[in-house]
Amino acid sequence: MNQLIPLLNRHSTPAKALIDPAPDDAQLKRILQIAMSAPDHGRIHPYRFITIRGDARYELSEVFGKAVSKRDPDVSEVTLKKQQDKPLRSPLIVVVVASLIESEKIPKIEQMLCAGAAAHNILLASNAMGFGSIWLTGDNAYDNSVFEALGLATNEKIIGFIYLGTEKIKLDHPQEALPDDKIFDWKSPVG
Numbered sequence: 001m002n003q004l005i006p007l008l009n010r011h012s013t014p015a016k017a018l019i020d021p022a023p024d025d026a027q028l029k030r031i032l033q034i035a036m037s038a039p040d041h042g043r044i045h046p047y048r049f050i051t052i053r054g055d056a057r058y059e060l061s062e063v064f065g066k067a068v069s070k071r072d073p074d075v076s077e078v079t080l081k082k083q084q085d086k087p088l089r090s091p092l093i094v095v096v097v098a099s100l101i102e103s104e105k106i107p108k109i110e111q112m113l114c115a116g117a118a119a120h121n122i123l124l125a126s127n128a129m130g131f132g133s134i135w136l137t138g139d140n141a142y143d144n145s146v147f148e149a150l151g152l153a154t155n156e157k158i159i160g161f162i163y164l165g166t167e168k169i170k171l172d173h174p175q176e177a178l179p180d181d182k183i184f185d186w187k188s189p190v191g
């Protein structure tokens with residue numbers, strides 16, 4: 001079942017171990033098209049993607065710096081620099097944004113799950129294409145000043161920052177085990 005190998009081998013790569021080249025425009029388009037094949041109640045596509053690369057990463061670095069300084073006016077130089085360095089670790093960042101609609105039929109939790117599934121498809125697709133990736137959040141993913149700088153509307157949330165690039169070194173990633181206590185073969189006690 002060779003087709004399943006990319007699924008079994010899906011793994012994260014530390015953001016600082018992701019280097020150029022990142023997926024090019026055509027590859028990124030393909031990855032985001034695969035993201036959009038996520039299961040989606042009502043086919044409403046309750047998400048969008050913001051791509052950040054090149055010099056825009058320095059602008060995001062400033063945004064992260066301002067955000068942490070606002071969260072903690074007494075932030076240490078070390079913490080400030082750590083936040084500012086985050087977007088500079090990898091050549092490409094895809095911010096997955098959930099764009100939630102009011103619907104009686106499709107609860108917001110389902111829309112968030114759909115956006116999460118789209119984010120996961122980015123990880124799967126990028127690995128299958130030979131790129132490394134990692135899904136990160138942290139305080140910046142829940143910070144209003146980051147939302148504002150990225151142009152999020154009031155109905156939008158950040159699902160994650162997905163860092164992408166080429167893996168600096170190929171690490172050995174063991175495949176997940178399937179523990180017995182994760183599976184329960186239910187039968188009705190009534191019979």
Ligand SMILES: Cc1cc2nc3c(=O)[nH]c(=O)nc-3n(C[C@H](O)[C@H](O)[C@H](O)COP(=O)(O)O)c2cc1C
Nearest residue numbers: 010011012013116134135136137138139159160173
């Ligand atoms: C919603 C979400 C948010 C995450 N945020 C972080 C994070 O901020 N920092 C972190 O180190 N890992 C975070 N992770 C976990 C990594 O993406 C990754 O899954 C983890 O390092 C395990 O590696 P693996 O994917 O190879 O199993 C997050 C995962 C998810 C699903």
